Amino acid sequence: MKRIVRLTLGIALLGAGAVHAQGTLDAVQKKGFVQCGTNVGLAGFAQPDSRGAWKGLDVDVCRAIAAAVFGDATKVRYTPTTAVQRFPALQSGEVDVLSRNTTWTITRDTSLGFNFVGVNYYDGQGFMVPKKLNVKSAKQLNGATICVQPGTTTELNLSDYFRANRMTFKPVVIEKLEETLNAYYSGRCDVFTTDVSGLVSTRGSRPNPADHVILPEVISKEPLGPVVRHGDDRWFDIVKWSLYAMIEAEEMGLTSKNIDQASASKDPAVQRFIGATGDFGKMLGVDNKWAFNIIKQVGNYGESFEANLKPLGFERGINELWTKGGIMYAPPLR
Amino acid sequence: MSAVLPRPPVLPGPIEWLRANLFSNIPNALLTVVALYLIWRYLPPFVNWVFIDAIWRAPSSTACRAAAEAGACWAFIDEKHRFILFGTYPFEEHWRPGVATLLFLALYAVSAMRRFWRPWLALVWLAGLALIGILMWGGVFGLSYVENERWGGLVLTLILATFGIVFAFPLSILLALGRRSEMPVVRSFCVIYIELIRGVPLISLLFMASVVMPLFLPSGVTVDKLLRAQIALILFSAAYLAEVVRGGLQAIPRGQYEAAEALGLSFGKRTVLIILPQALKISIPPLVNTFIGLFKDTSLVVIIGLFDLLLALKTAINEPAWSGVGVEAYLFASLVYFAFCYAMSQYSQRLERDLSRGPVARALKDT
Structure with missing residues (x-):
């Protein structure tokens, strides 16, 4: 069994190497959507509702990436993956990003050939x-x-x-x-x-x-977060900062409701966030209004938590912002 | 001098009937009593639960349970039926998989009637499947494109089962003929294929198709998940069906082959006109057995994350607002599976009866 696993991993890594010939961002822009690997059905994280639309905390990360890349959060296609399928699906390039309540461990981060972009839910x-x-x-x-x-x-x-x-x-x-x-x-x-x-x-x-x-x-400790393949730093950056923009926005008090009014704000941090000044978007390789689009269309981290997990009885707990006693923390956007 | 006529036959009255059929001896009488007790004990509560105390409309399962402690919560099916039938297909476009499902049913109905068993039936199928493809994918005639990751529910089950049977059956006939062939290469290929595929579980084939295969493909080439699962299903059932067909072929008396040869028929004509019609007729029961098995095996695609009927259902009960309605949900699923499987089995029995009246059958009986 172990040998089979090792063999599969070996093949997997070969496959993973091949995918990187072309940048993921270019490939995504060319096909016009983000292919996002999700859970087959986990309430609050990724679950189709009665109308068949995907909802959840992990799903919102996928939508945020689409909002950053295309300015349109709907440009996502979901690939429901089972626990065994998820890693080969990412390695083979079947999905561009895996947002599927996956625990960040050193094995997965190194020998599986993945990069964890951050944590969107601290579980245990x-x-x-x-x-x-x-x-x-x-x-x-x-x-x-x-x-x-x-x-x-x-x-x-x-x-x-x-x-x-x-x-x-x-x-x-x-x-x-x-x-x-x-x-x-x-x-x-x-x-x-x-x-x-x-x-x-x-x-x-x-x-x-x-x-x-x-x-x-x-x-x-079960820190769950989105995962991308090794070796494509640009795509890694985009996924990482899409997640951080949601957390940062909550800290700054920007929500999907007030972000339009916030455009009038003189606060330089807000000005930078919405892309009115600075070139963060350009640095990432996407539109300068990327963060604005994420918050406008998906909402900040707190809103996503509120909409998806609160109704199920989840408390924020350690997933509260660091300013409010939790450990959710985004590096500064500047 | 009047002749004594035999007593006219007495038609059995209800009491005689009961005595003959239900109380003919002590074990039978005991069994009858036990069966009656079980029916009396469990049928009324079941009917109550299913129909009388059941709740048909409610906003959530807790509301449902609060309204009826002892009844079924069919409100779940009412709320989720579109998701169960069509999966994650875009909600506004649900009419498309709906029509596709009806098309499937129409195709089955047409093919079930023997007077339509003409060469043009193949064309009808081709047109039907093409139409279903256009409906499901879209992208033409003003229909929006829907990628097949979003297909799901009953229609996906029907797609997997129908394409599975339609492609596996001809393939299996070729394999069965190949296995009986006198050409060593063809024969050993068929033997190896059949034994290899039959030697592994369907689950491992599906895993190979969904997890391992993409890693072997060159970068940028991805064969989609549905197609991979479909091919695995076809290859798997073809191996099983091939052995069923081979059983039928072996049951044909040697005389039939020799007679066909004596008439100077070529191999193709011999097979198509003389051997196969008889062999397939004999193998109807095991064939239908395998078809029914295949129909239910489609539910194994849950393990590779395809939203077939069963996975859609499981996902639906996964939602906290509707948890705890597993019994109702699985009853619904079994009802759907039962409807299709029972229809298949009934049809096969009728077909057997019809065919055993034909001249071929009579000729076979005489040999």
Whole structure:
């Protein structure tokens, strides 16, 4: 198995090398749309609504890139990818960018031949317990029965955490997510563990969300962000700054509603942001109004969070701006 | 001196009928009682759940559940039916996959009638499929272009299944003939092909097509995902169908081959006029079996992220506002799959009956 994986990776890297003969930006401009790899369906991040239109935090990154490159956020085509498909799809050039709740790790950043442009959601593994058990901290979980899915880093993190804290647990390992959830909700296990975003969205879909609490301990780091291929720095820059423009705009208080009025502002930072002065667009190789277009058509990071994740019961938490106690931080646009 | 006539036959009354059919002996009587109990116990609650207590319109599943604790939440299907049927196809253009679906159904209906089994039927199919292609892709006659990443739902399932059967079937006949051929190269090629493809699961073929193949293509060349999956499906079912057809070929008595040869018919005429009509007729049950299997196998494309009927449905229940309606959703999906598969199986039974009345069948029985 390992050999096959290695072989596949080898082939993948060869393929990845070949794609770069021509710049991604040129290719994208020539075909007239951004091909964006997304999740097949993950509520809040990438999910088609009843009318078949893609919505979500990850989808908004794709739209922002299109707004920056074409001045039109609708010029995106989505390629839904499964967990195994996503990397070959990017390596082979089938997609221009992968915005699919992918955890940034050193392996992926180096040997897979990718560059992570930044983080659009800081996730981490957490625990959910029924409220009636009256558990306040993960440290109280010694001897607990824990529902977990096999073959994921989740399972490894879990045993690491318990070993490090000299506690024991009884795992209930079930392959399918739905059945794992059933086991938890029917009381077969005391605790359910997965990424906090997953906990929030499953809890939000229960008739009585308040019956379950998510413990404060987060036992792993899962920074999720958009990914591009190695070796095309110009495209890397465009995707990176499309994401940062959304975060920066929130910090500056620019929203899709007020950005038109902001054009009249004398604030030099705003003037630079909307492209009235300075040549940031030109430096990136796109239109000078790129950031204006992103905010006007997609909105800032906070608006995107508000629209996609708030309704599911997500709190900003560490995904709040650094000025408000979180760790969302964009390098300065100047 | 009057002759004693036999007693006129008594038509069985309801009680006799019951006694003969349901209570003929003690085990049968017991089974009847148990079956009646199960029906009495579970049928009324099921009917209640499906129809009487069900909610047909609601803004979300929580509202639905609040309105009816014990009923089905069909409001989910009401809200999501367009997504389930047409996937991520642009909403304003949904009439196009709609018409395409109807065209598919019309093509099936026309082909089901034996009086239309004429050479021009192939042309009708060609025209029909071309029309479906134009409708789905657009880009001509003022229709906007829709890339096939956005195709989805029932129409995608029908496309995969129909193209799968239409291309795999002729291919399988060639493979079956090839496997029985006396030319060593042709024969070994067919044997290797069939054994190789049958030796791996469809999932691994789909993975090869979707994950590995693009990496081998030169840069800038991308064959789209749908086409790759379709080709994998065709190659896979062709291998299975080939063995079914070969079974039919082997069932033809040697005399038929010899008689055809004695008449001086060429290989082509022998095969098309004498052997295949008989062989295919014999293999109708396993053929339809494989077709039904293929129709349901299309749902495996979920693993490569194609929005077929089942994935569209799964995505729809993924939405938090509509979570917890899995039972209703999967019931709906099974109903759709059942409708198509049952139609196929019923049609094949009728076809078998019709064909077994023909002269060919009589001739076969005599041999």
